[in-house]
Amino acid sequence: MDSYHVKQQFFLGAYRALADMKLPDQSSADFHSMLLYKARAFLALDDPKAALQVIGEDDENVTLRAVRALSKYTSVKEDTEKEAALEELRDLALEIEGEDSEHSEKDKAFVRVLAATAFVRAGETEEALETLGTDTEDLEAVALLVQIYLSINRPDLAKKQFERSKKWAEDDLLLQLIESNIGLVTGKDAYSNPLSFYTEQLANPSLTSPHVLTSRGITRILRNEIQEAQSDLDESLKEQPGDAETLAALCIAGTLGAMKPRETEELWSDFCSKHPDHPSVVDVAIKSNLFDQVVAKYTVPPIPAA
């Protein structure tokens, strides 16, 4: 695999393939960047230990240090430890800003992206936005920015950021992905852009990523094409059994009529027990409590005795 494909796979969520990838020779020009992607793939798979193992002990390189800090951040549980990892990233972000810093623009952007990722995870949206800046010419940073804007319900800003990046970015796969992400939220033209993007990527012979299938399945849910969505999701599950995102989406497709209610409920409770931390599970639990609270305001009159 050459670095071009590695990048594409990473963006399209083929993390498993990257994690399993064999790194080229240390002397190869691509070695460093591929190493980083491999480590980040482990991180994306929520396996920070493996990521730490991959990057080794090198302390010189700022990018490796960033990866290490992010890995630490995701692996530790204690708030103090997390805060320490965040501080480390903050320091790194400062270090690269220095007047006399010798780091290349690419490395700087890389560090900022990782730092911002951690900030978002810590809920520090504003800090993440500040770190990334608005004038970045790094598409990964733009992807991050756009998702942040989308998550705070500002698709208008996301679009603006995207339009700006179109001016300097070549028509990259990542750029298309960003556009497609915006389309998912705004629902413009009945989600035709994301749908065709994912469909195109599925037809791409040099790439296979079940994540793309899942994404298309989700897009189809949004398009109310429930049966088609189910088939995409089922197929994706065949390639990556137990994938949380796919299962969560399948539950939704099921509730919307793809499956019988009982099957759906079984799937959902199974999902809840296996992925108690998935945001949908957490969210529904919150709503369940909310329901009880709200309902408590009503007094239920007696049922008439027959």
Next chain:
Amino acid sequence: MSVMLTKFESKSNRVKGLAFHPTQPLLAAALHNGSVQLWNYRMGVLVDRFEEHEGPVRGVAIHPTRALLATGGDDSKIKVWDIRPQNRRCLFTLHGHLDYVRTVQFHHEMPWILSASDDQTIRIWNSTSRNCIAVLTGHSHYVMSAQFHPKEDLIVSASMDQTVRVWDISTLRKTSPNTSGPGGMSNTNSGGFETFDSFSTVKHVLEGHDRGVNFAVFHPTLPLIISAADDRVVKIWRMSETKAWEVDSCRGHFNNVSSALFHPKHELIVSCGEDKTVRVWDLTKRTAIQTFRREQDRFWVLASHPNLNLFAAGHDSGLIVFKLERERPAFSVHQDTLYYVRDKYVRSFDFGTGSDIGLLSVRKFGSPYMPPRTLSFNPAERAVLLTISSDNGLYELSTLPQQAQGEVKDSGAEGKRASGQSAIFVARNRFAVLNKTAQLIEVRDLSNSVVKSIKAPVQTNEIFYGGTACLILSSTSSVVLYDIQQQKTIAEINSPPVKYVIWSADGQLVALMSKHTIMIANKTFSQHSLIHETIRIKSGAWDDSGVFIYSTLNHVKYCLSQGDHGVICTLDNPVYLTRVKGKTIYCLDRSARPRTITFDPTEYRFKLALLKHNYEEMLYIIKTSTLMGQSIIAYLQQKGFPEIALHFVQETNTRFELAIECGNLDVAMETAKTIDRPECWDKLAQQALKQGNHKVVEKAYQMTKNFDKLSFLYLATGSTEKLSKMQKIADARGDPMSRFHNALYTGDVEGRIATLRDVGLHPLAYLTAKTNGYEELATEILEAAGLTEADIDDVPDFGPSTLKPPPVITPTTDLNWPLVPAGENFFDRALANGTLEGIEPSTYANGDAGAGAASSALDAWAREEEVQDEVVDEGGWELDADAGEFQSAQDDEEPDAVSDESELGAGAAPGVDETELWVRNSPLAVDHVAAGSFESATQLLNRQFGVVNFAPLKPLFLSVYRASHVYISPVASLPPLQIHVRRNPSESAPSRVLPVAARSLQSIRAELSEGYRSVAGNRLAEAQMTFRSVLHALILVAISSDDEAKEWRETVTSAREYLLGVSIELERRRVAEQEPDNVKRNLELAAYFAHCQLQPLHLQIALRSAIGVFSRVNNHTHAALFARRLLDLNPDARIAAQARQRIAAGERNPRNAIDITYDEHTTFDICAASYTPIYKGTQAVRCPYTDASFLPQYAGQLDPLTQLTEIGAAASGLPAAW
């Protein structure tokens, strides 16, 4: 000639007759199985079928000008049909022939039908009088065909007697100049044939065939006849006034020749035969040019289109429609000149001047019958490279003369030729030639010597110019961009075989056209979009602005680079687009003549501007273009610019409606002024009220002189000053009610008293005065009424009144509180201000001025009312009230829009969550549930349906909520993004988005049917659960139309009835089991169950159960009653017999052993709590959701059926959310 282009093929029974429609793409085919098919060969669909003949149909003809079809069959009948789809039927049948009818034909101008039959006669029928007007006898065997001469009064016939005969019918025309035949004709019809012989004479008898002749036809212009016969020969005959003779024969068919035709335009003959071939012959040389062979099918019939280069042939298993040569002219465009080939001459056409001159003859290039296929032009050398398909593919390179010379030279002298299937210039001094069999691409220089030879990387069928040093290779399933210098594939796109390639003027975009697809790609093929057309694509050209214009068989269309496309105009016949400039399309027609089509590019220019966010251009288009159709408005709405759509509508009424729809009060106001009708002002007032713009409301009320509402509005906004003015106006109007209202609103007690006194309500006036402490006034009133305190000492003392209007806390009068967010963009502002320059801040009147204007309006109005006799001049005060206040309203909104500008980066404030929009957009509880707003959802359910017990709904709440939100993680390691699933994916306007309908009414109805099945299967406990769950689900279903709401109500009602019925029956069973002595109750419950509104099938079960229970305890009268009702339902014979027995028993024994509470003669509802009857006229309370009835004592308790609602609670019902 090596091409015979099949345009259409059908599979069917053997085809014996064919006829083209003269103007529409229709073809009639007579089949051996008795059916006549009408095909649309362009769309490839069977349009209609005519099936009344018994046995094979051989002859078929379509009327040259009318929608008529004639058919003749082996049943000896000729039928005439109306083929218009709406009146398709057999108009009449002509009887007379005594054997198979072989051919039929309409005369080109007289109302005549010609038929040939195996009864050895040819007949002519008048289609108006429907009589036979001539019988031509003379043939001594079957007559196989008869055809009118296209111009003269002649008929040619072919017969099994081996002769071809030419008949003169000029006398027929003379004797029957009118449409109707001689009057006595029908009388003599049965007499014999001799009568008619005087009308027609045999002019020539052509003998020469050795076997029976199958077909003979006249040449359209020359005095020639061809005939096709079983001796395997096609013969050509010439005739003069006096004689006819054989000219020559075309030999080649090795079995019977069934038919032969002259080519309508070229000197060619087409024939077909039982040797499974269609052959093309040169008429002058009598040599075979082309043979088209089929493996299995013998050919029986040929037909040619009267105007087009189109033929049809019928064979054993269907038919084919084909062309004999390509019509697409070879051409190439360079700057302002079109180089093209017509009639084997290379010509140039100047788009600017329209000069069209022949430059070079290419007559000797390839087959003389075939035009060149492609032309490539080299401007540097002024050379052309032509290819032709004959001789297995040839190309020729020749130079064009610098100027048109007197005599056009032929390329044969100096042209350089060689074989090759595809040849194009790739550089100033190089061209590439494809050798398809060797799959070799040769690059040659201008002296025609090979400089480079490349093996094609894919199976290549055709090559095209691919940009500098590149080729585009068209393969069967892909198209490849290939670099000749590096000999490397740059890109490959999957595509159906590409037939034509058109580059945009700047060379940035390329259109790759196949039969049914167009792919627009950039120059590196890295980005592309695909358009599908069901109709065949013919040609295309780029507009200067980068829009691709293309033609299909019947349309000219456009497509934008991102794939958006639409129709520009329709075409009667295909054209080949060569260039698009401004509003003109230049094209070549089927005979390669330059033509132009003028069209309106506004639509696509507008879309292009929209796509590029080029608002200036859009604005310009909006302002300058006059005609904007409904489609563009729909397009804008679909693309999420409903506000912009508003600006396209000129018609004031529509404009007003649209403005109201998108809440644009400014425009609504403006248009309302123009329309100035009360309904409009009312609507405007309503909308403005919704948006909280009370100033507009005020204006609208003023315009309609809606005094009451106006006063109330002033009360609501706390505008005391204006209220007192209203009071003055009311005084002036002398309307006591209005005066009273205004006095009440202003808290003017004296005014109120005065009003009451004025209208003579002294007691009220007195009391008002008294209770408000106006003792003197009270006494005065009393005196005026001629009473004293003593007279009214029986009036109780009411104490002092505290009634007064609430104090004004917020001076709302001067404020507008816009509730609908002002999502103004550049465009809105520009349009609202009318000009682009208007974006600069202009001077606005401030809010106070507006208010001042409004009150001065009132002053004027008050004055006006005072002088009542004067003509009411509404314009007078309207001027004052006019612009000011609306400008101020605009002023308020402006800063919001500006501050909304760029805030990218860390300061970005969170926007509105979609769930909030859902809550805002819908009054349906289910939508609030989906949004996760459980609080408002429960409130809604409580208010709308009186729901108090929510616990059973919890799983539904959670599953609806869960189904409306989906998570996706597009960026690694970030928390997933929550996306909200919408009901209508094509709706993305924030003011209209709604959550997905988690459960459809349909699926709930399916569940209801499941309940029905449980009832039929006697699984009542299960059924009870199902019906209850159905009722639970129904309370959380999204309804979107009146029809759906109706269906919803019906579903609720039937679920409720079944739930009630099933509950009663379950109770009865419990009673029967646990209290076996309580027979009375058992009987009652059985009777009530039979009274639920069930479907007949289930009602039968209930009735039968009741009959059983009642007869068992000897309540025969009741049992008989149920049996009668059972009989009304038309049950199964066996059950019906039992029922009759019961009735008989009841009559024998008209007694009821046990007395029960059941009055069958009075209508009753059943109390769903106590299961006792509530007779009509007695009091009942109802479930606010299902409308189930209860005895009054159950009010306030929980509905036992649904277990959701409070019995008898007040509820507003299902809100209309659509």
